[in-house]
Amino acid sequence: xxxxxxxxxxxxxxxxxxxxxxxxxxxxxxxxxxxxxxxxxxxxxxxxxxxxxxxxxxxxxxxxxxxxxxxxxxxxxxxxxxxxxxxxxxxxxxxxxxxxxxxxxxxxxxxxxxxxxxxxxxxxxxxxxxxxxxxxxxxxxxxxxxxxxxxxxxxxxxxxxxxxxxxxxxxxxxxxxxxxxxxxxxxxxxxxxxxxxxxxxxxxxxxxxxxxxxxxxxxxxxxxxxxxxxxxxxxxxxxxxxxxxxxxxxxxxxxxxxxxxxxxxxxxxxxxxxxxxxxxxxxxxxxxxxxxxxxxxxxxxxxxxxxxxxxxxxxxxxxxxxxxxxxxxxxxxxxxxxxxxxxxxxxxx
Amino acid sequence: xxxxxxxxxxxxxxxxxxxxxxxxxxxxxxxxxxxxxxxxxxxxxxxxxxxxxxxxxxxxxxxxxxxxxxxxxxxxxxxxxxxxxxxxxxxxxxxxxxxxxxxxxxxxxxxxxxxxxxxxxxxxxxxxxxxxxxxxxxxxxxxxxxxxxxxxxxxxxxxxxxxxxxxxxxxxxxxxxxxxxxxxxxxxxxxxxxxxxxxxxxxxxxxxxxxxxxxxxxxxxxxxxxxxxxxxxxxxxxxxxxxxxxxxxxxxxxxxxxxxxxxxxxxxxxxxxxxxxxxxxxxxxxxxxxxxxxxxxxxxxxxxxxx
Numbered sequence: 001x002x003x004x005x006x007x008x009x010x011x012x013x014x015x016x017x018x019x020x021x022x023x024x025x026x027x028x029x030x031x032x033x034x035x036x037x038x039x040x041x042x043x044x045x046x047x048x049x050x051x052x053x054x055x056x057x058x059x060x061x062x063x064x065x066x067x068x069x070x071x072x073x074x075x076x077x078x079x080x081x082x083x084x085x086x087x088x089x090x091x092x093x094x095x096x097x098x099x100x101x102x103x104x105x106x107x108x109x110x111x112x113x114x115x116x117x118x119x120x121x122x123x124x125x126x127x128x129x130x131x132x133x134x135x136x137x138x139x140x141x142x143x144x145x146x147x148x149x150x151x152x153x154x155x156x157x158x159x160x161x162x163x164x165x166x167x168x169x170x171x172x173x174x175x176x177x178x179x180x181x182x183x184x185x186x187x188x189x190x191x192x193x194x195x196x197x198x199x200x201x202x203x204x205x206x207x208x209x210x211x212x213x214x215x216x217x218x219x220x221x222x223x224x225x226x227x228x229x230x231x232x233x234x235x236x237x238x239x240x241x242x243x244x245x246x247x248x249x250x251x252x253x254x255x256x257x258x259x260x261x262x263x264x265x266x267x268x269x270x271x272x273x274x275x276x277x278x279x280x281x282x283x284x285x286x287x288x289x290x291x292x293x294x295x296x297x298x299x300x301x302x303x304x305x306x307x308x309x310x311x312x313x314x315x316x317x318x319x320x321x322x323x324x325x326x327x328x329x330x331x332x333x334x335x336x337x338x339x340x341x342x343x344x345x346x347x348x349x
Numbered sequence: 350x351x352x353x354x355x356x357x358x359x360x361x362x363x364x365x366x367x368x369x370x371x372x373x374x375x376x377x378x379x380x381x382x383x384x385x386x387x388x389x390x391x392x393x394x395x396x397x398x399x400x401x402x403x404x405x406x407x408x409x410x411x412x413x414x415x416x417x418x419x420x421x422x423x424x425x426x427x428x429x430x431x432x433x434x435x436x437x438x439x440x441x442x443x444x445x446x447x448x449x450x451x452x453x454x455x456x457x458x459x460x461x462x463x464x465x466x467x468x469x470x471x472x473x474x475x476x477x478x479x480x481x482x483x484x485x486x487x488x489x490x491x492x493x494x495x496x497x498x499x500x501x502x503x504x505x506x507x508x509x510x511x512x513x514x515x516x517x518x519x520x521x522x523x524x525x526x527x528x529x530x531x532x533x534x535x536x537x538x539x540x541x542x543x544x545x546x547x548x549x550x551x552x553x554x555x556x557x558x559x560x561x562x563x564x565x566x567x568x569x570x571x572x573x574x575x576x577x578x579x580x581x582x583x584x585x586x587x588x589x590x591x592x593x594x595x596x597x598x599x600x601x602x603x604x605x606x607x608x609x610x611x612x613x614x615x616x617x618x619x620x621x622x623x624x625x626x627x628x629x630x631x632x633x634x635x636x637x638x639x640x641x642x643x644x645x646x647x648x649x650x651x652x653x654x655x656x
Contacts, residue, residue, distance in 0.1 A: 060449055117383075117448065121583060135626075264460070327461070
């Protein structure tokens, strides 16, 4: 068997696993866990977007969730009874991606001259500003409906069938969550493909060059300003798409979903998995969506069994472990769980 | 006019607290070039741990200010130990690592401290017993409380003490030398590790004081109070010129005043479109504005762009 055949076989295998995963999980663990898979796909998209900014270009962005929020709110405004506008998703999603990309440039243009840690703080501030505005833009004109959020958002409709309704096919009932899963996975695969192609492109190499040494990159004739802006815009675009999907899936958005903690969570996925390494980031996204969920369901009962009562709030415990994991990974495996070989060398020195 | 004066007084109070916290950021940044993200959480721990002591003593018959002093003493001890530990565990091993690494551990420390506080003190808002003199006075149509006066005076005295420490003592000289060039300072017999530890300890003590003052000002404390406060104090440090002690104080007071005046006038200025709930936004706009137009801050020297 040639090398080419092998890789085709591998891809077919991955495709098969991805295709039957929701059916198997739904049958064995219930629909709630299929939902977790949906979120895993969403978070992987987000993490891949942030990976462009943090992993490839080395710009620490702590307000990344703002772009997710922009995508989600745009979808909510243009596709819900809130304004009585019901645009189809194929119009709203690209628009959301575009607007989020514009926000990326808007944030990037004035701040990219800054050193890394300043950039982190400014992006963090930007994320908070967006959230505060979402929270308060319900008066005097009601745009975002304030803290109450926007409800009854239209689900995505494919081939005349809204993805929130279940469908019977080949003797299996595909619930709405499963249908959404397939859509998310296809889009996530698309983003993975774009990411891989970008990495090997001229632009991708320019990003890595900037990450390694900005001055040297500049000396080699790279227009660092534009290339960094491009990283911001590109990352923001991915965030916008996942935001739109999130809104259609939840059928509800509120400012609460877009706090700083979410930004940090996505950053954790990138850092824990392996900055700049796409398979690593996917692993990080999967781990950090599935483990906390298992933890949330398991921590209460386990404490109950061991001590006879729930001593520690599982939610706080979960975040506590997150924080410790961040510290431990940076101390003992600074390049992440599954690092890119080049990056590993760089962090090890 | 009375709104102006009133907001000026409120801003000054808030600003002196920002200044205290900003000093912690600026000292650490001056020496290590590191943004200690977790500093805001140290303020929170200070506020809550002082409360643990103050609560049971509040009805003991001891005079109020004495109880607060005991609480403050305890909080300072706790925070000093905390600052020391955090530096040892999360920052020291990464001193020569790529710059992203300590920033990420700092975020991790921040999360850990916040969740620990939640486990220890719970999710609820704790009311702070009013033990400091709380009489109000009126000047030119604006009112101020005695608590506010105490906050401003205590902050001012502490900051003067710090300036003396840094500029006049042996320890201060060692700190300045380490900030200038750790290697050369080492050659002159300065133990850089000890100085860095001490810097964290002093900064944390100031944070504890700020925590006690801010909870006395608002009469409330909870596990989530540190983050935004820390962010604003960092803004203040950047506004004044990070790494510069006087800058942190000026920046803190200025930011407090900007925020208070902004919140007081934004309704009128925008014809009621935006209200005072946008108060938190000002700090961020100030931060972004400063970084774009004057990245070295008001009083900072020009810093060359280090990669």
